[in-house]
Amino acid sequence: MSTMNSELELNANLSPKKGSMMATFKKQRFLFLLLLPGLLYFFIFKYGPMYGILMAFKDYQPSSGMAGSPWVGFKHFHEMFEMNYFWTVTANTLKISLLKILVGFPAPILFALLLNELVSSRFKRIVQTISYLPHFLSWVIVAGLIFQLVSPSYGLYGLLCDIFGWKPHVLLGESKSFLQILLISNVWKEIGYGSIIYLAAIAGINSDMYESATIDGAGRFKQCIYITLPSILPTICMLFVLGLGGILDGGFDQIFNLYNSMVMPTADIIDTFVYRIGLVEMQYSFSTAVGIAKSVIALVLVLVSNWIVGKLSNYTVF
């Protein structure tokens, strides 16, 4: 197959070795025509904002523009590191993300394993279809559902308080219960969709292994531990590393739609902080500096976690 491909390429006379770069470009001009809009997009909208990073080292004034604003070096970074609230926000972000990984990462794996054990394939399909649904809704909608459920004055929680005689609390207004709602709603929304990839991996396992395990006397539990789990381990590792990359994300959409001033001390994360100081308070330079700090730390975390997972399992994403 590969020799055939290279032959065809030679036939098409498109091999770069056959002429100067200009000649090749001319031959491939139609390919570049296709490439043009997309590349322009990437240069303008992905690399363009990277130029804007400079404003973190300037005192950006909208009236004088990027070029006209004075350089201030690392002033905003110093300010940021000396600011207590920055560390609060970073700690919140880490805490929320780590808890989310702790609870939210194993949930779809467990769900996929349990789904796989369902005997009736029809029931399995129905459960799958229902469980994917919340993934397709925005956090705005899900927040609306949550407001209703946890309201002490009319929701499900209100009913439970009524029945059991609990003292009604404003669950979204208290740090501890707010955090619990974040974690539960995150699992609720993503458990089904997150399981798809594991189900695909499970479907790809050679069924001979299960047959020989059955002959050797292994039950369903042992088959799961000794065959299914090891077989999907590479998938688990890959998703774990990718998940760690977002460790400083914390879930902007979710938190932004659920939080309020009463839980700010625990719920405010780097992203919501950047939004508020940047777009609401218009401290463009400072907010950009915070954003950069986040990107850099996140990049380091991906590389480190990739390295650790590589050491542990001989499997790396990069």
Place this chain on the structure above:
Amino acid sequence: MKKSLGARLFDVFNITLMLFICVTIVFPFVQQAVISISPPDESSEIGLHLYTLKPTFDSFKQIFATGSIWDAYYWTILRTVLGTILTVVVSAMLAYPLSKRYLLARKVWMGLIVFTMFFGGGLIPTYLLVKDLHMLNTVWALIIPGLCSAYNIVIIRNFFTSLPIEVEESAYMDGANDVTVFFKIVLPLSAPIIATVTLWSLVGQWNAWFDAMIYISNGEIKVLQILLRDVLNNAQDAALANIRGVENVDMSGQRYTAESVKAAILLVTTIPIIMVYPFLQKYFVKGIMIGAVKG
């Protein structure tokens, strides 16, 4: 083969758990639906709201009587359709040349694209760029800045790479150029990946709210998600203000209607997605697998 007691107990436990998960997912929607058609005095009561004996469509009449919901539908549909078409066409056009090994400086283009997965300018520089391009308060701000993602490009490119090259080759023999081959031969052959990316983009556009919130400040373009957010937040603010003991926010009587109206707005935002979702589901599953296996 006869099952052991343990295995049967496990099956019972497993099925019960799965049923429980399904109920927790379906319940909130059923509840919203019932609240939206309940009369005000019922919708504000504590309870499960799983049925109503006096169904009324007043809340729907009320929200559809104002023009804002129609406007919101218009802008949401416009951004969804335009955004999806542009995203798919531009992404596929970009991915096709990148699937050719002989493309001049292919690694450079690919590297530039993949790099954006790991690093970006951030919120403020992007906002200022959109502002400098005079796209604020136009529908383009909702479509253009999020047009392509590196992830999409990578999975589309991988799909193109797996297509048999012979078909394209015979078209070249017949004198077609790359553009013709792409639109007439490659695209029609790529239905699975095109469907996948189309659906991802469709749902993404429908659900998007943050771009509308930051780029649209004059309120002229209001998409459904923002409308819903406004309604929910007003209600939420009122509820919190009540708790803090602020005077004069007692909305007794008023709030009752708000509850079913809130539910109605939530449903009109959700229903289009719920309606198409069962049909889209299998494409999504296929898509996530294409992305997983080769991405």
